[in-house]
Amino acid sequence: MKKSFKLSVITLMISKVLLLSGCTESEYQAQNCLLESTGEISSTISCATPDGTAFSADGTINEKDATEVTPIITYQDKGGVSGRIFASSYWANAQVCFDLNRNGLCDEGIEPIEYSDENGQYSFDSSLLASSIANKAPLLALSVQHEDDSEQVSQPLALYAPAPDNSTDHNINISVFTTLTMNEMVFNPNSLSSAEFARAQLLASSLVFGNDELLLGQDYIELADSELSIQANSISASLLLAQELAGSSNYLSHYKATAAVLDNMVQNNSYQVVVTEADIEAQSYLDNKVTASLSATAIVWGLAHDDESSVDVHVQQNLAVVASKYHNRLIVLDMSEDKPETLSLNLFAGSPTERYDIDAFTGASEQSVNQLLVTPDALNVLVSVEKYSGDSSELGVGLYRADLSNPHLITDKRFAEDSKNTTDFFSFSGLNHSAISYDGTYIALSGEDKQAKVLNVADFSVVQTVTFDSKVRAVALDNLGNTLFASLYGSRVGVAIVDINTGAELGFFATGSVYPRSYNVLADGNTIAWYLRDSKVLSIYDISTRAQPLLKKSWAVVKSIKDFKISADGTLAAIAMVDGRLELYAIEGEAKLIDVYQTEVDSDSLVNKPINSIAFVDNNKLVISIKNGVQVLDISSVTDEIDVQTWFELHRKP
Secondary structure, three states, X not given: OOOOOOHHHHHXXXXXHHHHOOOOHHHHHHOEEEEOOOOOOOEEEEXXXXXXXXXXXXXXXXXXXXXXXXXXXXXXXXXEEEEEEEOOOEOOOOEEEEOOOOOOOOOOOOOOEEEOOOOOEEEEEHHHOHHHHHOOOOEEEEOOOOEOOOOEOOOOOEEEEOOOOOOOXXXXXXXXXXXXXXXXXXHOOOOOOOHHHHHHHHHOOOOOXXXXXXXXXXXXXXXXOHHHHHHHHHHHXXXXXXXXXXXXXXXXXXXXXXXXXXXHHHHHOOOOOOOOHHHHHOOXXXXXXXXXXXXOOOEEOOOOOOOOEEEEEEEEOOEEEEEEEOOXXXXXXXXXXXXXXXXXXEEOOOOOOOOOOEEOOOEEOOEEEEEEEEOOOOOEEEEEEEEOOOXXXXXXXXXXXXXXXXXXXXXXXXXXXXXXXXXOEEEOOOEEEEEEOOOOOEEEEEEOXXXXXXXXXXXXXXXXXXXXXXXXXXXXXXXXXXXXXXXXXXXOOEEEEEEOOOOOEEEEEEXXXXXXXXXXXXXXXXXXXXXXXXXXXXXXXXXXXXXXXXXXXXXXXXXXXXXXXXXXXXXXXXXEEOOOEEEEEEOOOOOEEEEEEEOOEOOOOOOEOOOOEEEEEEOOEEEEEEOOEEEEEEEEEOOOOOOHHHHHHHHOOO
């Protein structure tokens, strides 16, 4: 049964199209804004309204709330992907981008972005599109936001188009029909990831959507076909109203709103529908094949010092160990249950003094734990201690071993107790970073003294020492411990690749003015991921040929990366930002955003608790370290085939 439509709702839909489609004076003269008859109500509304006016919800002219959109963009053919953006009319000043991270936003500075002129035309520089094309990033267009005298009054509204094949493709239009095609590629199990199948599904529907040319992006405004205009305008009004209802509660909400509109159009045999929030929430973004949920509350422990804060977390065999700087504690948690159990909170390599104070025994308490690594057998924790104060001595700075065989008790090690190298301590001044090989045989250390050392984990004996011409800020080992990757900062900035057996440098990968801050070598031994210091981009490289890393994929997040991890099976990437934001991606094929999560809100500051570090427990669980606690992200994979018939009955049956 078709839904009934009240006059006020239809008028509101009309006003949204008029206000948000980017009509200019010339467009008012050229065409009408049409809405299809719904049976009881038939509307043909002209765009030819006085300058600076707009319809309000009751159909009257409201001069105060109107915002005239004056195009400021001059079209320039930049040689790359180009086309037009239009719904019921051409979108002027629309933001258009390649949505590399599939988060439903155009991320300034980290994704290719352009703007449309008054005729909806846009053009990209082809030289900037290699990653977007390689990753099959869809095109996303966001309408201009309209403002009144004080604040924004509407969310940007979205249209999309499937990724073009080449960086120089022209006539790649973004319309309501390409938006429906893209929707089918991520919501309809009959046509996942296939634009061709998506168009076929739309054309075979009981309610036919345009034709194949329109679904490919044909300019129906230029065609001046009144029947197509009625259909396009009705779809446009339905989409824009639904997306405004969805708002910005979730960055994927406008995708779900579009899916809800398409379902309702087919179910009600009408291009003109009104959806509810329940309709939107019922949608499932099938293309990800993964869902995840973040624990509502954190597992927390008391602080031994006001300034104490977690700095690192590492997991092996369901044992998670958190390092806490200032009083230098190791917190051990059992991750085998749904709710982690805190097994112990052990003082380790600690100083009895307050922060910044000096004691005669240890030098300065500013020597502090900064990193830890749990060995694959979960019997040892390798703890890096660095120097935080220029006034403190190098006493006790280096790598410690903590016995984890009894996780309830870890023996405290004072700084000065280890003055010489032993099987439980290795002195390394200016220690910056450490990394363990996948099999747990070797550990690499990097330092401000322009050296990197590779040690045997079993006894801390030196396997190789490599001296560089620059400071070594971070390191990684391949899975067998044969190759060292070292982040250099100084006369060279980038990744030095070294044969550990010979100490010879195999190659150097320049990274501009900043160095990789952290690495993740995958279990296959031929893949490495890193992000550059203070950057928003995660990159994954093929290192089958060790000396020449080849970029496989890269994508950006909205803020600077604090930490990242890739699951053991290489299918998921989790990226943490310091403001408590976590993004989870499926990375088989191109990278696709699964969802965005926020840590719990701090009761004192009323902001989300910052993330210090993250670690996968297994492929189905991620632990997130905050100041004095952890939260858990539970991940579920859709392993069974989607029941297409059940999906059809739920989403498309009239």
